[in-house]
Amino acid sequence: MSPSGMTFSGKTWLLGDNISTDLLSPGHYVHDPMTVRLAHVLEAVRPEFAGGVQPGDVVVAGKNFGCGSSRESAPQHLKDLGVAAVVAESFARIFSRNAIAIGLPVLTCPFVAGRARDGEAITVSLDQGEVMLADGTRLQAERLPEAMLDVLARGGIVPMLREIGRR
Amino acid sequence: MTWAQKVLADKSGRSRVEAGEFVVARPDAFMMHDIFAADVLGLLEETGIGSLDDAERVSVVFDHMVPAPSEHAARHQQKARILARKYGIEHVYDVGRGICHQVMVEEGRVHQGDLVVATDSHTTTYGAVGAASAGIGSTEMAYALATGTLWFKVPESVEVWLEGHLAPGVAGKDLILALMTLIGSDVAQNRSLEFHGPGSRALELADRMTICNMGVEMGAKFAVFPPPSASDRMGPYAARYTVDLATLEPMVALPHHVENVAPVREHAGIAINQVFIGSCTNGRLKDLREAASVLRGKSIAAGVRLIVTPASREVYLDALREGIVEDLIEAGAIVEGPGCGPCFGGHLGLLAPGERCLGTHNRNFQGRMGSLQAEIYLGSPMTAAATALTGVLTDPRVRTEAEREVAR
Numbered sequence: 001m002s003p004s005g006m007t008f009s010g011k012t013w014l015l016g017d018n019i020s021t022d023l024l025s026p027g028h029y030v031h032d033p034m035t036v037r038l039a040h041v042l043e044a045v046r047p048e049f050a051g052g053v054q055p056g057d058v059v060v061a062g063k064n065f066g067c068g069s070s071r072e073s074a075p076q077h078l079k080d081l082g083v084a085a086v087v088a089e090s091f092a093r094i095f096s097r098n099a100i101a102i103g104l105p106v107l108t109c110p111f112v113a114g115r116a117r118d119g120e121a122i123t124v125s126l127d128q129g130e131v132m133l134a135d136g137t138r139l140q141a142e143r144l145p146e147a148m149l150d151v152l153a154r155g156g157i158v159p160m161l162r163e164i165g166r167r
Numbered sequence: 168m169t170w171a172q173k174v175l176a177d178k179s180g181r182s183r184v185e186a187g188e189f190v191v192a193r194p195d196a197f198m199m200h201d202i203f204a205a206d207v208l209g210l211l212e213e214t215g216i217g218s219l220d221d222a223e224r225v226s227v228v229f230d231h232m233v234p235a236p237s238e239h240a241a242r243h244q245q246k247a248r249i250l251a252r253k254y255g256i257e258h259v260y261d262v263g264r265g266i267c268h269q270v271m272v273e274e275g276r277v278h279q280g281d282l283v284v285a286t287d288s289h290t291t292t293y294g295a296v297g298a299a300s301a302g303i304g305s306t307e308m309a310y311a312l313a314t315g316t317l318w319f320k321v322p323e324s325v326e327v328w329l330e331g332h333l334a335p336g337v338a339g340k341d342l343i344l345a346l347m348t349l350i351g352s353d354v355a356q357n358r359s360l361e362f363h364g365p366g367s368r369a370l371e372l373a374d375r376m377t378i379c380n381m382g383v384e385m386g387a388k389f390a391v392f393p394p395p396s397a398s399d400r401m402g403p404y405a406a407r408y409t410v411d412l413a414t415l416e417p418m419v420a421l422p423h424h425v426e427n428v429a430p431v432r433e434h435a436g437i438a439i440n441q442v443f444i445g446s447c448t449n450g451r452l453k454d455l456r457e458a459a460s461v462l463r464g465k466s467i468a469a470g471v472r473l474i475v476t477p478a479s480r481e482v483y484l485d486a487l488r489e490g491i492v493e494d495l496i497e498a499g500a501i502v503e504g505p506g507c508g509p510c511f512g513g514h515l516g517l518l519a520p521g522e523r524c525l526g527t528h529n530r531n532f533q534g535r536m537g538s539l540q541a542e543i544y545l546g547s548p549m550t551a552a553a554t555a556l557t558g559v560l561t562d563p564r565v566r567t568e569a570e571r572e573v574a575r
Binding site: 158 | 202203206211214239240290353356386424512532534
């Protein structure tokens, strides 16, 4: 995160529509060791992703990102691999809730998959609700509600649970 | 107000709420299954939370990895049992009781007008009894169990007005598959899908559960049949659709997405290696009865594996008493214990590269049932049974006509 904690710059991994939780976290490996589970993230659509993604990279996708299961491992695996944020044209409801709950920023940005280029730099500003592409193009995104930004700023729900636990 | 607004207003102590606003609501019921229960309760323990807000509202169901197929799964389930006891959860339905959503309805843990959250995307199923119910992840569940509350965005609603009756050979599964293309996630995403009209009253609970179950496949937050008495006064809706049930025909979802739907007759003849009848979508008595009506006295095609998992112990027992289980086994089926079976790719019937499965379950995503090079097709129990008999994707009505020929 930037000093403000709300702006990220990284390399774009461009994906299509309907990236499912089975592609992100196949149920077949649900009880395997974490290294095995992480090695299979997105292997059906981008076999080079799990080995090539660098901390701070940004996943950009089309519609209905994260459709499918309630498994929190879907956003958690992306976070564990170092993904700084996911920008998509739309998100499946449970995925976006889970992402915020674990502290992975998600931003809904119409037309982003048609404009962003795979492998190029991208900057995501959560507080502005804006995405900036390598060529300087700025795309308006849907700014997250204040309460969600607050959860992200705290690093997700777990720190909030610790506060409740201390009471 | 819509049904979603009414329930969220009731549960957040408000007289009314508007679509788009955020509310903090108090759900009536919370459910976790064996994949996530240990994680949720373990997180509470780790963060120093000593007790649940209200353990009486909480259910734990062991249905996904049952009986445990590995030592890891067995340890995970052991941990869930120990922690459930520690946190005073008495409503624990252990291995063999059935699939969580079926068990919650059978046990009367969800009711009309309830707000329900559970660590499973198919939680929308309880809309069949009039509950507003939605899946959440494990970290949010931990927060909800600790505080008794959770935030909700009040959704816009989509009305689906149903007329008429289903034709022979057609089931609730065919309606929800047809709606995948008619409505789809572009319209239904994050909205409440609300079914009204005389046709909705003509549908059995089993079909309503199938329909609400798969509402989440088009991204719906809730999928619900409000009580008929409420129908006239509800709204406004972001979109409205009318469907005459009598016009529906057997449908199939083609690889690799649930919205990739077409009539079975347009793709009849595709070779199938495995047929699966079961899951929270279609493992109820009506489903097994319809499958048995197609399979009775016949044998499945050579080279086809037919796997059947009743949705619960009650369903299994009823199917036994009706002779359905005997019909299925005599036709060549493997009848497994109650549980999620191979639906989510955990165990009990995974696929090799190049294999095709026609299942009555809910998702056909690439890699869901084993190999990334396998293909999954989704259809009704009658379509599944007809396909098991021929070894190729088959419209169950075609068989019915052929049988009439024989009868003449």
